[in-house]
Amino acid sequence: MKIDKIILHVIKMKLKKPFSTHLGTVNEREGIIVEVIDDNGLRGYGEGVAFSTPWYTEETVGTSLHILKEVLIPLLLKSSITHPKEVFPLFSTVRRNNMAKAALECAVWDLYAKQLGQPLWKVLGGTREVIEAGAVAGAPAIEETIAQVHGFVRDGYKRIKVKISPETDYELLRAVREEFPQLKLMADANSAYTLKDTAHLKRLDEFRLEMIEQPLGIDDIYEHSLLQKELKTNVCLDESITSLHDAKSAISLGSCRFINIKLGRVGGYVPAVSMHDLCGQQGVRVWCGGMIEFGISRAHNIALSTLKGFDFPSDISSSSRYWKEDIIEPEVVVENGKISVPEAPGIGVELNRRRLKQVSLYTEEYS
Template sequence: MNPVYIKEVVLHTINVSLKSPFTTSFGTIKTKEVCIVEIIDESGLSGWGETVTSDEPYYNEETTQTARYILKDFLIPKLIKKEIAHPKEVKQLLSFVRRHQIAKAAIETAVWDVFSKKNNKPLYEVLGGIRKKIAVGKSIGIQNTPEELVSKVAQYVNEGFQKIKVKIAPGADIEFIKKVRDSFPDINLMADANSAYTLEDIEHLKQLDQYNLIMIEQPLAHDDIIDHSNLQKEMSTPICLDESIHTYEDARKAIDLGSCKIINIKIGRVGGLQESIRIHDLCKENNIPVWCGGMLETGVGRSHNLHMTTLSNFTIPGDTAPSSHYWHEDIITHDIVMDRGYISIPEGIGIGSEVCRKSLKERLIQSESFISDYSVHPIPS
């Protein structure tokens, strides 16, 4: 395989607006800043990554501003002028920075993209994927009434989505799920709590068992695996962990403790594609199915999700809805579209698309370029 020599890194900060507000237990998102990472190798090829951050530190401690700072002052100086024999090396190269997983993932995924292009292969082949198309699920934010939620679900079921995820929170949970299940007794239905409950709510949460959910995602604290183990013992509904899993070691301990029966792998949350693969392989060895959650990505991040989901243990449809469900216009040249509940993986090299420079410019806040001898802080060797 041909190595990549990183000649330049460009950070493009853009502002994007959702077609409609998206509400979770954290709050409501209407717009967000995103940092698009462009890595340029010595032959002029560009690889693309994305900070799948929010503007506020509600999902985790990172924001777009903190991710950009970590990229500029620590991560880029470590990779600039480096020859990368394989993208799996990047995880170790960046390990001197603790956590900041989303910032790491943004630049690591860009390396995977440019490496795949350098070797004239689609990303999924380099990752070891086995599928040419993937099943697609749809995530629905918290609605004002159960009736509004049922209407949304009906729309997406009719469009062919293979799984429906419903965001829940105290006061918008049991009755909402009941209405959906009564209306759609056979669909793949799950609830996502985004850490909105505690063990004091155990009897309340156990009411969900009667609705044949494929999972309840992250009902308890964002950094917990102990209480989730206790809750899983009391519930027949499988628990899926999301926010609690940042690394392979987190996943290993959660599996050992019986804290979950399913794991949601988000590339940004775990620090990149290499760690995603490691967690995927661990879960496969332990008969724990995985799926890929969404972070309201642009087409850059969503494309990386699609390629990762071709790995064999991604057996549950992910939150990989087409771009048109979120953005009036995406920033990539290859639109992500769904056909009867499935998305075909682009066969082009890398992620199968490039960033549209015109779309990028229309949303641009600033671009910053870093080349050759760039350095800010002393970097551990």
């Protein structure tokens, strides 16, 4: 695979509505769009999904840019890889910085699938031609959350997630459950609790949640194993699982019954697919998490979600959930809670250059 040129676009777009968690509110989203171009002019696309500040993991747009420009892009440009599987090992001398790694690794997979003239999901061995979409409510007040959930249910979303914290959880979940008794409902805590809250968290069992995501500390796999034993509700790990090794630890300890796999958090397709395979063998279920992302990352999430193990609706919503206009064409559309997997080569979407230009802060090329 001869890579001639790599282009980074740093973009910024306002969300249609602010998105809140107990850690803060996202009003505007910055992102990094990566183009990897081969000697025939074919382009593979990736997206750096780090946020502007390190509230989710330690990476930010700024740290990702630094690692991409100074470390990963020079490594990739001087390498002579023959397959995208070689990119993740190529980056093994770099600790963590998984979102920066994934931005490039995913772009190389897209390019490779385009060189073969096949959809990426088929190259990955995916089997699902339609995937089920899930939406995340991120409103600060209970009434607003209920209104958001009504909108999602009207749009046919198959599973709804709400963000919770110790101050709001019980009242919020009770209100949503009363309004929607049959809804596939789950909660994401983004590490808002400690083991001292075990009795409090047990009270949430009554709401028949599909799972509670990342209740305890981001680096705490052991204490989640103690908590999972106490709860009827399934624990799902997100922030805690940044590598295949973390997944092995969590599975061995019984820390969770679900793992949310995010390409950015784990460093790309190679670790994500290995994690999917391991979970399948060990009876831990998986789904694909979202990052309030732009269309390139969304298209990669769709490709990943075609793998057999992703049998629970993922955090993949339509482009219009967050954006007035996305940077891809065609945009991702959810119909009756489902997304049709594209048949075009690679991730099956193109950059909308007009929109990209409107939202670009700057663009840099490397060769």
